[in-house]
Amino acid sequence: MKVIRRLSDVNINDDTGVALGNFDGVHIGHQTLLVNLVETCRLKNLKSVVYTFSNHPRAFTSENGAPKRIMNLNKKISTLGELGIDYVILVTFDEFQMKLKAESFVRDILKNTLKMKSCIVGFNYKFGYKAQGDIHLLRTLSKDYDYELNEIDSIEIQRQTVSSTNIRSLIRDGNIQRANLFLGKKYSINGQVIEGKKVGRKMGVPTANIKLEKNMLTPSPGVYLTKVNIDGRLYDSITNVGYNPTFSQEEINIETHIMDFREDIYGKNIEVHFIDRIREEKKFPSVTELTIQLKKDIALAKNFFEKRQFTIW
Ligand SMILES: Cc1cc2nc3c(=O)[nH]c(=O)nc-3n(C[C@H](O)[C@H](O)[C@H](O)COP(=O)(O)O)c2cc1C
Numbered sequence: 618m619k620v621i622r623r624l625s626d627v628n629i630n631d632d633t634g635v636a637l638g639n640f641d642g643v644h645i646g647h648q649t650l651l652v653n654l655v656e657t658c659r660l661k662n663l664k665s666v667v668y669t670f671s672n673h674p675r676a677f678t679s680e681n682g683a684p685k686r687i688m689n690l691n692k693k694i695s696t697l698g699e700l701g702i703d704y705v706i707l708v709t710f711d712e713f714q715m716k717l718k719a720e721s722f723v724r725d726i727l728k729n730t731l732k733m734k735s736c737i738v739g740f741n742y743k744f745g746y747k748a749q750g751d752i753h754l755l756r757t758l759s760k761d762y763d764y765e766l767n768e769i770d771s772i773e774i775q776r777q778t779v780s781s782t783n784i785r786s787l788i789r790d791g792n793i794q795r796a797n798l799f800l801g802k803k804y805s806i807n808g809q810v811i812e813g814k815k816v817g818r819k820m821g822v823p824t825a826n827i828k829l830e831k832n833m834l835t836p837s838p839g840v841y842l843t844k845v846n847i848d849g850r851l852y853d854s855i856t857n858v859g860y861n862p863t864f865s866q867e868e869i870n871i872e873t874h875i876m877d878f879r880e881d882i883y884g885k886n887i888e889v890h891f892i893d894r895i896r897e898e899k900k901f902p903s904v905t906e907l908t909i910q911l912k913k914d915i916a917l918a919k920n921f922f923e924k925r926q927f928t929i930w
């Protein structure tokens with residue numbers, strides 16, 4: 618898969634099928650649309666293209682700014698690659714993109730630059746200046762600009778539409794099981810292992826503290842059952858998200874205790890996959906009482922992992 622970061626660098630010789638959207642999280646709705654894109658392109662001999670942005674358009678268009686990301690950019694790109702996409706156009710959403718009228722976007726970018734023959738969008742997709750473009754406009758313009766429009770109906774789970782917005786609030790509420798259902802895989806956080814307060818090991822519960830990337834969403838504070846990927850191997854783990862109130866820390870911290878693991882992994886990039894939330898984070902009257910609770914959490918987690926097999930998809 619080729620990633621193109623500037624429209625002036627686009628040099629695709631073949632006709633294309635294009636999917637449009639932000640694709641944060643690459644959830645079940647996105648996956649349905651993208652599988653459809655890849656299949657349509659295979660049948661019609663087109664190259665598959667995802668047109669998306671490196672920053673969230675709401676950074677420009679909304680007073681509240683961009684929402685926190687479910688998935689970092691590298692992970693989004695690698696997930697699109699795994700789905701078999703040929704090209705990702707990853708442009709910066711800026712003044713130019715914001716002011717582009719809906720029809721100019723279709724004519725200048727989709728048709729003249731990307732040679733689009735097939736366009737795939739979801740039922741609710743909006744684009745162009747002041748979000749004036751939608752599926753109806755794309756349908757109308759398809760005759761003038763000679764492309765077929767493939768509309769994806771709303772993908773719903775248990776009568777709720779799957780959307781990045783809904784998934785963000787599920788994660789913020791700690792409802793990881795439902796977020797995972799909507800994502801079609803385990804919600805995960807990637808990051809480098811950094812030094813913590815170094816009190817965990819004194820309590821007999823060493824933890825890998827993860828450096829959070831800017832603009833990333835964090836789950837509701839609490840204790841989670843997790844699987845952690847280190848150098849391509851998956852380990853059972855238990856992860857605390859929060860402010861370590863027993864020690865009154867100010868910044869939110871994500872730290873994972875990997876079961877029966879004693880290697881030095883400072884500086885490594887690891888990925889923590891969330892399975893379920895088991896309790897709130899609490900302030901304990903003493904370190905001894907916190908330690909007793911940690912041992913109970915670990916025993917519960919071990920018991921859980923012994924009984925069930927987990928995949929990250
Ligand atoms: C499974 C687990 C549960 C935890 N629960 C709490 C908690 O309820 N309250 C709290 O103050 N800290 C909690 N912590 C965080 C510990 O306070 C933290 O691991 C300790 O401060 C070590 O920090 P360090 O890695 O910076 O040395 C938890 C940590 C783990 C691994």
Ligand SMILES: Nc1ncnc2c1ncn2[C@@H]1O[C@H](COP(=O)(O)OP(=O)(O)OP(=O)(O)O)[C@@H](O)[C@H]1O
Nearest residue numbers: 638639640646738739741742771772779780781782
């Ligand atoms: N549940 C869904 N069913 C079908 N198509 C969807 C669904 N969710 C998103 N899409 C489509 O996938 C593409 C990318 O979606 P995009 O990331 O912009 O929307 P989203 O997931 O609804 O995000 P947000 O909640 O931020 O609006 C768009 O064409 C959109 O219409």
